[in-house]
C-alpha cells in the first residue's frame with residue numbers, strides 16, 4: 001500500500017509539473033501574442049428592444065493561438081491578471097476598440113470590459129482619456145463594463161475612479177448583475193449608467209418563474225433608479241417577447257448576432273437594421 005501511495009504521489013507530481021509547464025508556455029505565448037498582434041477583438045451588437053435598432057457593440061477579446069486556434073477570454077484573462085500582463089492587454093483592448101469605433105460611419109456606442117485588477121489602477125481615468133484623445137473617439141461613445149468584484153476590492157478607490165470616468169463623459173455599466181453580491185446600496189452609492197442582467201436569468205425567463213420574477217424586479221429597480229437596463233444572452237423570440245413586455249430597453253445576445261470580427265457587420269453599419 002505504501003508503494004502504491006508513493007506511485008500515486010509520483011503521478012500527482014508529474015501532473016503538477018505538466019500543469020506548471022503548460023502554464024509557463026501559455027504565459028510566454030500570451031506575452032508573444034501581445035507583442036506581435038496575436039490578439040483580436042470580436043464585436044457583439046446591442047439593439048434597442050422593440051425596434052431592434054442597432055445601438056452599439058461590445059468588444060470581446062480573442063486570442064488566435066498558432067497551435068490551439070481561437071482561445072476564448074475565459075481561458076486567458078485570468079492568466080493575464082495573475083501574471084501582470086492584464087494592464088498591457090487592457091491597454092491594447094481599449095486602444096484597438098476605440099480606434100476601430102472612431103472609424104465607424106455612425107456614432108454607435110462602444111462597450112469595453114475592464115477586469116477588476118484593471119479597475120484598481122488609480123491612473124485609469126487618465127490612461128483612458130489619453131487613448132480617447134489619441135484615437136479621436138468622443139468619450140460619450142465609450143461605455144466601460146465592470147463587475148461588482150471590481151468595486152468590492154477597494155470601495156473608496158473604485159468610487160473615485162468611477163466618478164472621474166463619469167466626469168470625463170464616459171458611461172459605466174454594471175456587468176453580470178444578479179450573479180454576485182451587488183446590492184441596492186451598491187447601486188445607490190455607485191452612479192452606474194446601466195445594469196446588464198446576467199444571461200443566466202435571461203436564458204430562463206420562459207422556463208423558470210423565479211428567473212422571470214428576478215428579471216422583472218431588476219427592470220423595476222432600473223426604472224426606479226433611472227438606470228438603463230440591458231438583457232444579456234437573449235437567444236429566443238420568446239425571451240424578446242417577455243423582455244419587451246416588461247419594458248426592457250436594450251437587448252444583446254446570439255439572436256441578434258454572435259461576437260464576430262467587425263467586418264461581418266459591414267451591412268449593419270451601413271444603416272440596415274440588426275434584425
Ligand code: C2E
Nearest residue numbers: 060061072073074077093113114115233234235253254259
Ligand atoms: P461578459 O462581459 O459577460 O461577455 C458576455 C459573454 O457572453 C461573451 O463571452 C459572449 O460571447 C457571451 N454571449 C453573448 N451572447 C450570448 C448568448 O446569447 N448566449 C450565450 N450562451 N452566450 C452569449 P466571451 O466572449 O467568451 O467572454 C467571456 C468573458 O470574458 C466576458 O464576459 C468578460 O467578462 C471577459 N472578457 C471578454 N473580453 C474581455 C476584455 O477585453 N477585457 C476583459 N478584462 N475581460 C474580457
Ligand code: CA
Nearest residue numbers: 058113145175
Ligand atoms: Ca461584458
Ligand code: CA
Nearest residue numbers: 175176196232
Ligand atoms: Ca455579462
Ligand code: CA
Nearest residue numbers: 147175176198
Ligand atoms: Ca461574465
